[in-house]
Amino acid sequence: MKNKRLFLILVVCNLLATIVVGQELPTQGGIFEQYMKQAQTFASNYPREKAYLHFDNTSYYIGDTIWFKAYVTLAEQPTFSEISRPLYVELIDQAGHIRDKQIIKLSQGQGSGQIALPKSLLSGYYEVRAYTRWMLGFSEPQYFSRTFPIYQLARGNQSERNITNYDLSTSMDQRPEITKKKLDIGFFPEGGQLVEGIESRVAFKAESNRDGDIQLSGALYSADGKELAKLETMHDGMGHFNYTPTSSPAVAKVNFKGNEYKFELPKALSSGYVMKVDNASGVLSVNVFCDAKTAQDSLAIFISHAGRPYAYKTIYCQADAPQQMTMRTRDLPSGVIQISLINRAGHTLCERFTFCFPKAPLRISASGLKRVYEPYAPIRCELQLKDSSGNPIAGNLSVSVRDALRSDYLEYDNNLFTDLLFTSDLKGYIHQPGYYLVDMDTKKLQELDILMLVHGWRKYDMEQIIGVTPYTPLQRPESQLVLNGQVKSTILKNELKNIGLSVMIKKEEGIITGQTVTDENGRFSIPMEDFEGSEEALFQTRRLNKNRNKDASIMIDRNFSPKVRPLDYLESHPEWKDLDQWRQVVDDFDSLYLDSLRRVESDFLLDEVVVKSKKRKGYMDTKISEKSIDAYYDVRQIVDLLRDQGKIVNSIPEFLEIQSRQFLWDKRDDSYTYRLKPMKFIFDGKILSRVEEKMMLTEIDGLASMIICKGSQAIRDEILNNSSLSGVNDVLDLSTSDDRSMTDDMNRTDPGDLSSTNNGSTSNSNTLNTNKKLDVTNLDEFIFVYLIPLPRHDIMNKNETAAWGTRKTVIQGYTPVLECYSPSYPQKQLYMDRVDKRRTLYWNPTVKTDAEGKAVIECYNNQYSTPLVIQAETMTDGRIGSVTYSTIPVADK
Template identity: 20%
Template structure:
């Protein structure tokens, strides 16, 4: 029987692995169980017209390996009203190696309770309602206290049966005992106990269960620190009961934060040292984020949820803000944690893998946009209508995309990559009577909608504290400032503005390079059917030699000119005679985009609709004037198309706008110096320092410095992050500020 159960389980894993291997022929292997998201915000509550500073951590539970930086490139973040679910803001955040940063200006958002949500597409594929949630309060200046939900840590109800079985856990003196109840409803008596961590089986035992309570010792040394899933499998290979168990909770890394002194003066510079150690006292390399907040204005409870509780428990169980960091610091932490987990089931449980085995989680390269296109009367375009889009970000290379209208009159664009706002021009393409017609849409015919994240499920977690007289100066300044803003509005006399040509994508012409070009190819509208720049240049540039496949985007061809090849041969002969290196002359002509040196792979992928002209430098003088020694083999400058309503085939009313990735900006720094007591020069910032990208070296050491504001207060230094080995890190340190 024991061998039979093992064969059943191994057969299940083999089937899972074969499925992944079949997928691998076309995609990456299916190894990610689910994404874990955490948002570190500079503080838990904000004031009117404040800014939320955010660091996003996205890690994946990888089968057999533990937590690894997520392959997701896009994180969708939204701020919603806690009660109504109304979306106030939404933006995509670009992730690099599982991390990204953003800021959200609250502007005119009304006071109230909100929830900051975050979800990747992989999370939505796993479960549509699986989303990270952090409560946010926006209020007038005043002290606010973060509270626990009313049902937090209530006495647990009796553990329910699963298919006539119940898996209990008894912890005493560091020993783990399983207490398994078998009722009369369960006819089977022999089961296989499986212990699973991150999709990898670490424990196996055959159990013969009699009716009633059965007690078995569980060796905790077989498990890594963290959450594990225990499951009972019958002789038919069916999972009949399971539960999560937390092992070695006190093995989480330790973060030591130290300053040279405990008390500082306002506007003084503070130097901070960090030291991250694992459970054995060895240093850990880590990626961290840090905020320094004024405790006079910001309430930071020691009982708050942190990256440790979210990565270790909250994300895996889908729980909302129910776990305190202090749980991991107590002597009986293992017992208390497992009492909380007893009624939950981990997302990485074996049954979840079984349910998801036919799905493949794949995160696209860029963001996803949804929209609707109508005719001029406002009616949805017919399903199947093709749309082409030209996108011109304020920064970066223009983009081209296409979509088809669906049954509900909407379209979707995927794998887009641009930051900030982009101007969009769309045209519809229709086939009538064996002819193709195209029409540029007007801006009122095209609308974009952000992907809708689930509504919040959190309850209100804040309450106002007792009135604090130490905040009177800050309140008074806020009132005066807001009143003065209305007085500063000045009515101007009527004046006339002559409309100037406006552009997207490229700020100016590259006339300084054009003067050196030997051949200039203008790309007219009728020539857009060429595949790319390489095909367009063939037969149009004297002495042009293309070596390679013009259709190969990943390995584009090399471009040579007869004059440069003759020079290459002569220089190579001279170099061989003198014994010197001939330099990098074998790669062909250099390529520029709008005067900026780029890789030829970028040029190969630019559609001809986005190219205005091609400037060819096929002699030594011209190309050397452009690139110096790097242009010794010639150069090609591709000039992107500017969008000018006076010259192009569409006008201003054809342009609509869409929001791309959030553009991260640096946190404003405070200058050190003497204390300012002038009401309007005093720095009242509640967050005095924010750094989303801070690291420690291989010895676990790191440092940073900041300048204090002008207030006498207590400052809290909050540091959160992840080690390179996938362990969450949290630390907090307090300093005093006095005159």
């Protein structure tokens, strides 16, 4: 059935895909014609998808909700995809841990959802990813990614935009870091290689570990010290120069912050090919050069988009006869174009990306808005959707209206247009992508071309596409949500066929049960298409016609997330637009507004307005360190992941031994330390006694999360008081520091670097008294572990451990779609004492325009005077429209 379903999906995709027959320019046919046909067949049989999320805001606070609209399209053209139904949306913290995961139900490629940010969340820079399983089916997995700052809640005189950099254990680091030197320059030869004696265009990018992309200048010198070319960055640390290499690599010398740095260029090949591409005045020109030592062979230039070749030309390159291929860009699709030089064996020799501008995008305009809105004032905005010729379009828009002063603002930010046609086909993080696509002039075109050289390389594997390298999908399309899994024996790990599997799910409205049987490979499938939310489930296995449970491992196929990527410097150090001039406009507005109130309102009302209208702070203030948190774990999520891999985890020590090198477990006396310090476990607001501790640590099911803290700020006074009042006499020692024994003094050692091995014992175990009493006068000697149970779970009374042959877990269905709340203040005088700090004033993922292309947005302002930022996006009839509009125009700022 699964294969049949996949076949039907691919047949439908073939009908949807636009198949463009490659136009064969002067050619000798043969093998390259075959490659062209195979590539066309591959593109039709395996149409790819892209995802984009439109968010309601550009940054968030702990306790906020992230609202989003999902657009899932075919990669070849901006039309909605019907290949996949489930879309997976993940919230990943700065350390690389998945903190939340949603499954969005798509309808004809569209869907919407929300991620609630609990108040227990740590502040930081969080990545939101979105993908279908089919997007992960290729050697180059493709997914949507966007990073947001999530600020702490402001308290007292704190800055409103405040993020803490937590001093976490290295065991928490799941996100790889980009290791950069004080200054680093990367060189990117056009086509991917340098060849001795052939002039090449070389792009470069300069970065610093403290400043990110930097601007600098310098020169290129030969091995004997002769200056060859000038080096100067043009935009975002990128620039280019022309260079004819020799057998000895040239050296780039640059000045940065008063110091000179030297960088050697990549070594040139003694023979080979060089590609040069020009894209100007509506013509794409590709030139191929080689030297006399290069073995002569028939080659082909392929021009492709999203993995589908649109044209190719066979060439026979000689040292004195460079080959050229030209095309009109209007004959190519919009977006990133991949140019590949391929030999007869199907190997890619050179590769280069360029960009074709979109044709006739949709236009969205906003009217009827004021420059500044007073507190609680009504907002009315009329949106107009038209095509490039000015004709009205009836369609669907996703729309957000934001408080401009309290929402971070970045010019040329990501949008539906830049993401689907531009950044999704490039490698790495692109800062302010909209910059490259507006106000085009010669300089901007040159900067765009340099960007293509730096960030454009192998996105679609041509050797795989033309059939030289075999392709087996790494994932399959999902036309509906299905929970797949496998049953294996616990000890031998062999597949168990014909095993009965029953499932019981507890919901508020009752109990849902179901049964299935494993196939010959021990696999099973459970339809989930009508399931919403996340619920606890109990799986039970048994031999058919047997009454006793079968001891088996039940592994669920749900851990297919792509690897976590490193964050770019600018993603964790965003440079928001300076809004001081906007603030000045609002201050002037406030003065006039308050004067008008004095003439018509009471003093009491005036005082309220003055307080609320002046709560405007400066830019983000990042603290250096946090007091106590060393590590935090989503226990339920991690345990489920381990068990899905067939691993056995039944106790807290087993869990910590897997997760952290800082944790040492001496199995001889069943004692534990963390950073060579005794551990105290806190549950239900008090420190556990030794008896309670031994009982608790043998449990892992029913535990939601765990937070490990260090230092004197790791425990609150009320917890110490609760522990004392509860009669836990073997935990607390209220003596002064003078009464501590020498053993206690010996334990105050610097843990230093721990060994990477975890063999359950340590040479220091005999010198550490892990059961010593807690001295409240010196809390730095202890590690405190907070255990947080799942709601309605009784883990102290050992009621959570699953019985033999069963497994408890949480299964996830589609995320229910909620409606963004927007209050109304029809008589604002009645609401002047209402606290309303919303930064997103309006969010609607499905605003419909009428036959005249119009839609009216109505909402109310918050408690502050502010200008507005409106963002509206749409994809209709294969055309994209996007606008970000501020009520105080950029020119006025």
